[in-house]
Amino acid sequence: MLPARSQLSDHEVMNQPPGRGDADLWASDPALSGMAVAMGGDAGLLAARGAALGTAAMRAAGREAMRVLPELRLFDAGGRRLDEVIFHPAYHRMMAEGLGAGYAALPWEGAPGGHVSHAALVYLHNQVEPGSCCPMTMTYAAVPALAASEALAAEWRPKLMARDYDPAVAPLAQKRGATLGMAMTEKQGGSDVRANATRAVPEGGAYRLYGHKWFCSAPMSDGFLTLAQAPEGLTCFLVPRWLEGARNAIALQRLKDKLGNRANASSEIEYHGALAYRLGDEGQGVRTIIEMVHHTRLDTAVAPAGLMRAALAEAHHWVAHRSAFQRRLIDQPLMQAVLADLALDWEAATALALRVAQAFDGSAPEDRAFARLAVALAKFLSNKICPPLVAEAMEVMGGMGYVEDTAMPWLYREAPLNGIWEGSGNVICLDILRTVAREPAAAEAVMAELLAAKGADRRYDAALKAHLGRWPGLPPEPEARWFAESLATLLAASVLLRHAPGAVSDGYCAGRLAREGGRVAGSVKGLDTAALVARIGG
Structure with missing residues (x-):
């Protein structure tokens, strides 16, 4: 017998925010829409994708893809090797949404602003489900690397740019579309890929690979770019996942149990004589694959801006509907x-990332030079500010921010990732120093960007003068992080001064270049708080 209703727990819910419902991720985000349009992105495409990705149903699919983890299946019922990963249908939905919208294809289709539109899609997708971004980013970034082999490019590029997600277990010729991953890292080397021990043995017009890879991102990709030691030295190879009538000799060992990015099945693999095709000359592996790394770095500079936006949007929704001490x-x-x-910080990260993406679209030598250095600066700065920003946004929500019912826990787990992927902080800073030393055109292009904002704000001018006075040449290595932070902050300020509303650029110069106050969030005076907070809520 059921108890009387008066005996049931039936309290009235008060002072709790309503569900966000459908949220238009484009229309509610003036930082994204303003900069993407200014930098040449496709506003119509991005408006449609922002509306679609922000629906409650799509955000729920993203959460489901994170919640139900990929499953490694090594054998079938008869004991035959499968070496496959099974994903929740929500993961496949996210992949289909992204690739169908041109996430991997846009920059290579010839339309103006392709990289800016791609970067905006990276920003949007990271707010919904970041794990699926990894294979899509690598597919995008692999396309220019294939230029090292006309034959491989002719075979693979059309499938990588097909805007058609096809997860079938089948060789490339039978696929409507394909994805391409990366497998470089080994136990003993990490970022020092020249220490790689995987061997490449020539066989006819191809090679057989033998060795172990400590990290293979997206192991169900249709192929991988990988590095191995050939007779003439470290060489780049394309390793197909599936062959005609057989599986390639790639054995999955285990899936990595990661802090975040859990919908993406990062794994350890072994090559047991896997068939591979050389990409570029023997001994030129790093030079060949660096083109892919250059483009994946763009996405690691964009992604933290999207994560910061998602965290601030969640916090803003909370404080707009929650009261304490008789006031909202x-x-x-x-x-x-x-x-x-x-x-x-969110405004700066967004503006800087999209300005860098614009340089990727450019065809002039100075565009390429600027992109080479600026992408590393943007990656370093944005990923250093992302984790503390997400932590502060979590604290804004109090105890509920620590509960999985909200988006904050997964955003917090995701926040450090892009600072590690494609070069951790020290690696990036050393690369910045090498670029300044060896590529004068890159340093000159960044300096031209800094000088373009000179005279717009006295605090900016003073900070630029101080930077140049402190480091008239290259800094000593122990100061590399300080140098990178200073240069990246100035670069972000330069972009904001020329493209952002006055409340944003003035606030950034006050809060990041001539800071008066403490180091924790909220310790800056003189900000136009009403204008800045209004932009968070759209």
Whole structure:
């Protein structure tokens, strides 16, 4: 017998925000829409994708893809090797949405602003489900690397650019579309890929690979770019996942149990005589694959901006509907100060990433030179500010921010990833120093960008003068992080001064170049808090 209703727990829910429902990720985001249009992105495409990705149903699919982890299946029922990963249908949905919209294809189809539109898609998808971004990013970035082999490019490029997600276990010729991953890292080397021990043995017009890879991102990709030691030295190879009538000799060992990015099945693999095709000359492996790394770095500079946007949007929704001490949280001056301060970093990361993407679209030599150095600066700065920003946004929500019912826990777990992928902080800073030393055109292009904003703000001018006075040449190695942070912050300020509203650029110069106050969020005076907080909420 059921108890009487009065005996059931039946309290009235008060002072709790409603569900966000459908959220238009483009229309509600002036930082993205303003900069993407200014940098030449396809506003019509991005508006449609922002509306579609922001629906409650799509965000729920993203959460489901994170919740139900990929499953490694090594054998079938009869004991035959499978070496396959099974994903939740929501993961496949995210892949189909992204590739169908041109995530991997846009930059290579010839339309203006392809890289800017791609970068905006990276930003949007990272707010919904970042794990599926990894295979899509690698597919995008592999396309220019294939230029090292006309034959491989002719075979693979059409499938990589097909805008058609086909997860079938089948050789390339039978696929409507394909994805391409990467397998470089080994236990003993990490970022030092020249220490790789995987062997490549010539066989006819191809090679057989033998060795172990400590990280293979997206192991169900249709192929992988990988590095191995050939007779003439470290060489880049394309390893197909599936062969005609057989599986290639790639044995999955285990899936990595990662902090975040859990929908993506990063794995350890072994090559047991896997068939591979040389990409570029023997001994030129790093030079060949660096083209792929250059483009994946763009996405690792964009992704943290998307994560910061997602965290701030969640926090803004909370404070707009939650009251304490007889006032809405969003109306309380101290809360406004915190959110406004955080918004400066999100605005800067977004503007800088899209400016770098514009340089990737450019055809002039100075565009290429600027992109080479600026992408490393953007990656370094944005990934250093992302984790503390997400942590502060979590704190804005109090105890609920620590609960999986909200988006904050997965955003917090995801926040450090892009600072590690494609070169951790020290690797990036050393690369910045090498680029400044060896590629004068890159340093000159960045300096031209800095000088373009000179005279717009006295605090900017003073900070630029101080930077050049402190480092008239290359800094000593122990100061590489300081140098990179200073240069990247100035570069972000330069972009904001020329393209962002006055409240944003003025606030950034006050809060990041001439900071008066403490180092924690909300410790800056003189910000136009109302204008900055309003931009978070669209």
